[in-house]
Amino acid sequence: MNTKKLWIAFTMVMVISFGILGYYGYEIYKEAPPIPKKVVTADGTVIFTASDIKDGQNVWQSIGGQEVGSVWGHGAYKAPDWTADWLHREAVFILDKLGEAEYAERYDKLDDEKQALLQKRLQNELRTNSYDFETGILHISALRLEAFKAISRHYANLFMDGEQEADLREAYAIPANSIKDADRMFKFNCFLFWATWSTVTERPGQEISYTNNWPPEKLVANEPSGSLLLWTGFSVIILIAGIGMLAWYYASHRDEEENSEVPAVNPLSGVKQTPSMKATLKYFWVVTALILVQILMGVVTAHYGVEGLAFYGFPLADFLPYSITRTWHIQLAIFWIATSWLATGLFIAPAVSGKEPKFQKLGVDILFGALLVIVLGSLAGQWFGVMQKLGLAENFWFGHQGYEYVDLGRFWQIFLFLGLFIWLFLMGRAIWPALQKRDENQHLLWMFLIASIAIAAFYGAGLMWGQQTHLTIASYWRWWVVHLWVEGFFEVFATVVIAFLFVRMQLLRPSIATASVLFSTVIFLSGGILGTFHHLYFAGTPTAVLAIGASFSALEVAPLVFMGFEAYHNIKISKATAWVAAYKWPIYFFVSVAFWNLLGAGVFGFLINPPIALYYMQGLNTTPVHAHTALFGVYGMLGIGLMLFVLRDMDLEAEWKEKPIKYAFWGLNIGLLLMVLLSVLPVGLAQTVASVKHGLWYARSAEFLETPFLETIRWMRVIGDTIFAVGALYLVWFVFGLKGGWSVKK
Ligand code: HEM
Numbered sequence: 001m002n003t004k005k006l007w008i009a010f011t012m013v014m015v016i017s018f019g020i021l022g023y024y025g026y027e028i029y030k031e032a033p034p035i036p037k038k039v040v041t042a043d044g045t046v047i048f049t050a051s052d053i054k055d056g057q058n059v060w061q062s063i064g065g066q067e068v069g070s071v072w073g074h075g076a077y078k079a080p081d082w083t084a085d086w087l088h089r090e091a092v093f094i095l096d097k098l099g100e101a102e103y104a105e106r107y108d109k110l111d112d113e114k115q116a117l118l119q120k121r122l123q124n125e126l127r128t129n130s131y132d133f134e135t136g137i138l139h140i141s142a143l144r145l146e147a148f149k150a151i152s153r154h155y156a157n158l159f160m161d162g163e164q165e166a167d168l169r170e171a172y173a174i175p176a177n178s179i180k181d182a183d184r185m186f187k188f189n190c191f192l193f194w195a196t197w198s199t200v201t202e203r204p205g206q207e208i209s210y211t212n213n214w215p216p217e218k219l220v221a222n223e224p225s226g227s228l229l230l231w232t233g234f235s236v237i238i239l240i241a242g243i244g245m246l247a248w249y250y251a252s253h254r255d256e257e258e259n260s261e262v263p264a265v266n267p268l269s270g271v272k273q274t275p276s277m278k279a280t281l282k283y284f285w286v287v288t289a290l291i292l293v294q295i296l297m298g299v300v301t302a303h304y305g306v307e308g309l310a311f312y313g314f315p316l317a318d319f320l321p322y323s324i325t326r327t328w329h330i331q332l333a334i335f336w337i338a339t340s341w342l343a344t345g346l347f348i349a350p351a352v353s354g355k356e357p358k359f360q361k362l363g364v365d366i367l368f369g370a371l372l373v374i375v376l377g378s379l380a381g382q383w384f385g386v387m388q389k390l391g392l393a394e395n396f397w398f399g400h401q402g403y404e405y406v407d408l409g410r411f412w413q414i415f416l417f418l419g420l421f422i423w424l425f426l427m428g429r430a431i432w433p434a435l436q437k438r439d440e441n442q443h444l445l446w447m448f449l450i451a452s453i454a455i456a457a458f459y460g461a462g463l464m465w466g467q468q469t470h471l472t473i474a475s476y477w478r479w480w481v482v483h484l485w486v487e488g489f490f491e492v493f494a495t496v497v498i499a500f501l502f503v504r505m506q507l508l509r510p511s512i513a514t515a516s517v518l519f520s521t522v523i524f525l526s527g528g529i530l531g532t533f534h535h536l537y538f539a540g541t542p543t544a545v546l547a548i549g550a551s552f553s554a555l556e557v558a559p560l561v562f563m564g565f566e567a568y569h570n571i572k573i574s575k576a577t578a579w580v581a582a583y584k585w586p587i588y589f590f591v592s593v594a595f596w597n598l599l600g601a602g603v604f605g606f607l608i609n610p611p612i613a614l615y616y617m618q619g620l621n622t623t624p625v626h627a628h629t630a631l632f633g634v635y636g637m638l639g640i641g642l643m644l645f646v647l648r649d650m651d652l653e654a655e656w657k658e659k660p661i662k663y664a665f666w667g668l669n670i671g672l673l674l675m676v677l678l679s680v681l682p683v684g685l686a687q688t689v690a691s692v693k694h695g696l697w698y699a700r701s702a703e704f705l706e707t708p709f710l711e712t713i714r715w716m717r718v719i720g721d722t723i724f725a726v727g728a729l730y731l732v733w734f735v736f737g738l739k740g741g742w743s744v745k746k
């Protein structure tokens with residue numbers, strides 16, 4: 001296809017996909033599980049109101065929300081999924097009461113015929129939708145009220161300081177008094193009641209709950225629906241078709257691949273560095289420091305996995321509980337990866353045009369200061385939030401929003417959004433002169449600019465929800481940010497930036513790079529944009545969302561299957577000629593980007609992607625298998641590769657010492673592989689079996705996770721984690737050694 005056709009295809013994919021994403025967004029607004037104005041018993045007593053539920057959601061967010069256990073399967077894996085836990089407790093409570101009333105025996109003492117009868121009664125009670133759409137009132141029976149009170153007591157003891165619940169708190173890594181007052185506690189319970197109600201009550205006129213029968217729980221007849229199976233099959237077929245079409249494309253374009261003449265000397269060796277380019281160096285020091293802190297937080301969080309409230313006996317959770325270390329671990333990952341990319345952009349832009357705009361260095365310095373304030377400010381705010389030192393509104397603005405990957409308070413979100421636009425402005429003005437030349441590089445430059453604009457702009461979707469927005473709707477917008485970043489415009493950015501670096505070094509012809517970048521962009525986005533819905537199968541959305549999500553996200557995997565081409569191509573480039581050898585390690589990190597794109601994003605992503613798979617696996621350790629190998633594997637490795645590339649260009653004279661960077665590369669890659677293969681994946685698969693057999697509540701329960709076999713495989717993480725951490729230390733040692741002199745041959 002020629003460039004013009006590819007541009008047309010790109011435009012069409014954007015317009016059509018966002019049209020559909022928007023249309024179903026509207027459906028999601030309409031079909032979300034209603035929040036009742038009042039919850040009322042048969043005698044007319046009001047138990048709680050909509051504002052209790054909404055405040056309760058804010059209380060949940062203030063303790064870290066999705067960073068402590070999960071709701072509707074989204075969040076952390078240490079504590080239970082609260083909706084699955086509540087549902088199971090509610091079912092057992094009601095069954096026992098029914099058993100005692102009918103047969104004077106608890107449910108588990110009864111023979112199976114009697115059990116079947118009571119189960120049916122329970123199902124009628126819970127599945128029947130007793131919400132009145134006219135009045136907005138939800139009616140519940142006296143028995144259900146009793147269950148609400150009993151479970152509320154349990155949760156109050158758990159989150160406050162019940163003595164009997166101390167062991168459970170340790171198992172869940174939740175410090176005593178995570179919620180400090182009775183009013184907040186009551187509202188938190190109201191929110192959980194409502195969120196659980198949505199998982200079991202049937203949509204009007206349908207035999208499926210608001211969350212498509214998620215979580216699996218046989219007692220209440222939460223079982224996979226037919227459409228789940230249907231769309232699973234369909235998604236596999238789409239994947240095979242997608243792979244087939246791409247194979248044809250690659251085969252038919254193989255001949256164009258032949259390389260350009262490789263220049264005899266590095267064409268960049270004469271390039272003069274402008275002050276603003278030099279000013280990006282400090283960004284990379286921050287990147288390196290943040291990597292270190294991020295991994296430290298990961299170690300602590302993983303340790304809480306086996307010793308819930310302490311670090312080798314030291315009561316660390318008193319002031320740095322799991323909820324905070326996990327938040328920081330995730331947020332720092334995003335920050336350092338972003339910082340590395342931003343700095344790379346700022347370094348490349350003036351180099352491309354050969355022009356240093358006025359005050360560019362000042363801009364780069366100001367942005368640097370702003371980023372520091374955002375990182376430190378948002379992390380501190382989260383600490384104050386989780387330690388319950390803020391009111392609910394302050395918490396929303398400055399503390400912890402409790403939404404994974406966008407945990408930072410709204411003020412910090414806005415600040416970061418502005419920061420991204422300052423970055424765009426700085427990049428745009430530096431690239432502009434090059435864009436006006438209209439030479440053969442212009443298409444790549446435009447793609448680079450578009451990917452950068454998209455990254456900044458899509459962060460704005462994170463501002464679409466407010467303090468008390470419905471959870472389903474907040475989820476919709478949250479995945480606009482998170483998914484459209486990582487499975488949309490980040491992939492584009494990664495492809496463009498790598499191609500562009502090679503084009504500048506004259507190792508790749510611009511025409512070939514342009515065609516392949518545009519083509520992969522069209523392919524990524526045609527699956528990636530609508531693939532967003534694979535995060536919303538069970539979040540209170542209609543079934544169409546599941547169908548679209550499953551089908552389009554399967555398409556995303558097709559290009560990842562062919563990452564071998566990319567890896568092989570890059571290895572070949574690294575051996576092209578003598579002077580390229582200096583770039584060996586940055587290029588090797590790009591090779592590992594391709595590897596993890598295949599394994600982490602492609603294989604482990606598709607492992608959990610078909611609806612029936614995710615139905616049982618959502619919220620199990622199979623998700624961190626994918627999350628680590630895709631997020632660190634692809635974008636972390638890219639961040640490191642870009643950093644090394646820029647550091648390389650900053651001082652082309654210096655000859656790097658091989659050992660530390662080699663150990664860093666292999667330590668990070670082998671450590672990551674062992675972490676998932678020896679530990680996280682086996683835990684996830686064992687949990688999957690438990691989830692299929694007994695339901696999600698069991699797969700996440702302390703009872704199951706503390707069996708000796710699971711304890712052992714969880715401990716096995718230490719092996720991979722240690723190798724990984726050693727690799728990271730070598731990286732840090734190496735980067736600082738470029739300044740300190742110990743990483744350079746004299
Ligand atoms: C490099 C690209 C990718 C990155 C960085 C990435 C990252 C992530 C992360 C961090 C999560 C965890 C979310 C959570 O904890 O709730 C996640 C979840 C998920 N990813 Fe990806 N992903 C990528 C590509 C893919 C692909 C290609 C697929 C499959 C088509 C996929 C399917 C999923 C699914 C189904 C979930 C939901 C899991 C759950 O809710 O439990 N991802 N992804």
Ligand SMILES: [Fe+2]
Nearest residue numbers: 483487531532
């Ligand atoms: Fe996704």
